[in-house]
Amino acid sequence: MLRNTRESWGAPAKLLHWTMAALVFAQFALGWLAASWRLSPTKLNLFVWHKSTGILLLALVTVRIVWRLLNPTPALPAGLPRWERAAARASHLLLYLLLVAMPLTGWIINSTANIPFRVFWLFPLPDITAPDKALEELAKKVHLGLFIALALTLTVHIGAALRHHFVKHNDILARMLPGKGRRA
Amino acid sequence: MNLRARLAGALLLASVGATAPAADWGMDAAASRLEFIATYERQAAPGVFRRFNTRLRFDPERPQGGRLHVTVMLANTDMDSTDINEAIRAPEWFDLARFQQAEFTSSDIRRTAPRQYVARGVLRLKGVNREVTVPFTWDGAGDTAVMAGELTLDRTAFGIGTGEWAAGDPIGLHVKVKFKVTLRKAG
Numbered sequence: 377m378l379r380n381t382r383e384s385w386g387a388p389a390k391l392l393h394w395t396m397a398a399l400v401f402a403q404f405a406l407g408w409l410a411a412s413w414r415l416s417p418t419k420l421n422l423f424v425w426h427k428s429t430g431i432l433l434l435a436l437v438t439v440r441i442v443w444r445l446l447n448p449t450p451a452l453p454a455g456l457p458r459w460e461r462a463a464a465r466a467s468h469l470l471l472y473l474l475l476v477a478m479p480l481t482g483w484i485i486n487s488t489a490n491i492p493f494r495v496f497w498l499f500p501l502p503d504i505t506a507p508d509k510a511l512e513e514l515a516k517k518v519h520l521g522l523f524i525a526l527a528l529t530l531t532v533h534i535g536a537a538l539r540h541h542f543v544k545h546n547d548i549l550a551r552m553l554p555g556k557g558r559r560a
Numbered sequence: 561m562n563l564r565a566r567l568a569g570a571l572l573l574a575s576v577g578a579t580a581p582a583a584d585w586g587m588d589a590a591a592s593r594l595e596f597i598a599t600y601e602r603q604a605a606p607g608v609f610r611r612f613n614t615r616l617r618f619d620p621e622r623p624q625g626g627r628l629h630v631t632v633m634l635a636n637t638d639m640d641s642t643d644i645n646e647a648i649r650a651p652e653w654f655d656l657a658r659f660q661q662a663e664f665t666s667s668d669i670r671r672t673a674p675r676q677y678v679a680r681g682v683l684r685l686k687g688v689n690r691e692v693t694v695p696f697t698w699d700g701a702g703d704t705a706v707m708a709g710e711l712t713l714d715r716t717a718f719g720i721g722t723g724e725w726a727a728g729d730p731i732g733l734h735v736k737v738k739f740k741v742t743l744r745k746a747g
């Protein structure tokens with residue numbers, strides 16, 4: 377089943393969720409390594425990987441948001457308290473916002489710093505701003521701030537998913553896992 | 561400049577003056593440009609040497625007695641990126657703490673075709689002296705002339721980009737240097 381239903385996530389939604397989850401974790405590692413590596417060819421290559429993965433994530437999140445808007449969303453289990461529903465809605469919205477804002481601020485850093493860069497060594501990324509040292513410094517701070525926000529939100533997100541599964545014994549986690557439909 | 565150098569300079573000027581009526585030319589800095597094109601991931605990475613000077617003694621009809629002297633203040637190298645401009649000051653690159661200036665000196669200028677010349681001389685860059693041939697065109701009208709040309713250098717010949725950077729990847733070995741210099745007859 378490709379499309380989502382009110383009961384279950386379709387394969388594209390699951391594939392996007394887990395592909396992006398893996399890439400986001402890789403992206404944390406790459407960003408941190410690239411930023412802290414001493415200036416050397418390795419550092420430049422780490423940055424090409426980090427920036428390329430970030431642009432890939434920007435493309436994926438765009439597809440994901442479009443797909444999300446074109447599809448129904450599985451309903452949360454009936455007994456869930458209001459605050460949990462609200463928290464789930466708010467945190468998912470926040471995750472989407474952060475997944476868009478992170479690569480955009482990265483792109484601004486790359487443009488303001490005016491460093492030539494080809495996405496996966498294939499094609500040049502156009503600049504979205506002029507070279508600007510002050511804006512570069514600001515964009516770096518925002519990029520780092522957003523990363524902290526994303527890491528915190530994900531901690532809550534993953535904690536909530538595990539709590540639903542192991543504490544509340546509902547199928548919220550299971551229905552996001554590959555290959556399983558809703559077995560209510 | 562010490563006294564001996566001064567005297568030698570004066571003697572040199574006197575002897576050149578006696579044999580060739582070549583004119584002395586000074587550079588119009590505002591109308592002159594010296595740039596280079598390095599490569600990063602096989603993409604052009606251009607830069608400009610914002611401060612340099614050219615002194616020339618030259619008669620386009622009798623280039624043999626000519627003398628060309630170019631100095632480049634490397635601290636004013638601009639690659640249009642604060643981060644890169646900072647990085648190239650390091651010992652692996654220009655090593656600005658030790659070498660502030662590059663210099664090209666030639667007293668062997670020849671005509672190769674109408675209005676085309678080559679100046680063979682020595683480029684001193686990062687403490688290394690290398691023979692370099694600089695081709696240029698000459699467009700003169702009265703007291704003003706424009707000399708322009710380009711050449712390609714191997715940066716490793718001068719130790720620009722040492723250690724891991726000495727491999728041609730991700731920063732290429734060949735650097736194209738382009739110049740267009742407006743000169744005015746002195747005196």
Ligand code: HEM
Nearest residue numbers: 403404407408411427430431478479482483486516520523
């Ligand atoms: C979802 C996408 C992204 C995530 C999760 C992410 C995450 C990170 C992290 C964790 C760091 C290290 C922390 C820091 O020093 O700020 C970092 C640094 C950096 N990222 Fe990203 N990034 C993403 C996308 C991008 C993109 C698309 C670009 C450029 C096109 C980019 C360019 C940079 C740069 C230049 C730095 C170094 C900042 C500095 O020197 O302070 N990032 N990123």
Ligand code: HEM
Nearest residue numbers: 393396397400401444468471472530534537538548549552
């Ligand atoms: C970087 C990592 C991750 C990101 C960016 C992320 C993002 C998201 C987003 C935006 C949603 C909302 C889907 C929607 O309503 O449209 C979601 C749902 C979900 N995520 Fe994640 N996630 C990540 C990692 C994880 C991990 C590691 C787990 C499991 C431990 C997990 C479990 C879930 C579950 C179970 C749902 C479905 C919630 C529901 O059915 O209503 N996620 N995720």
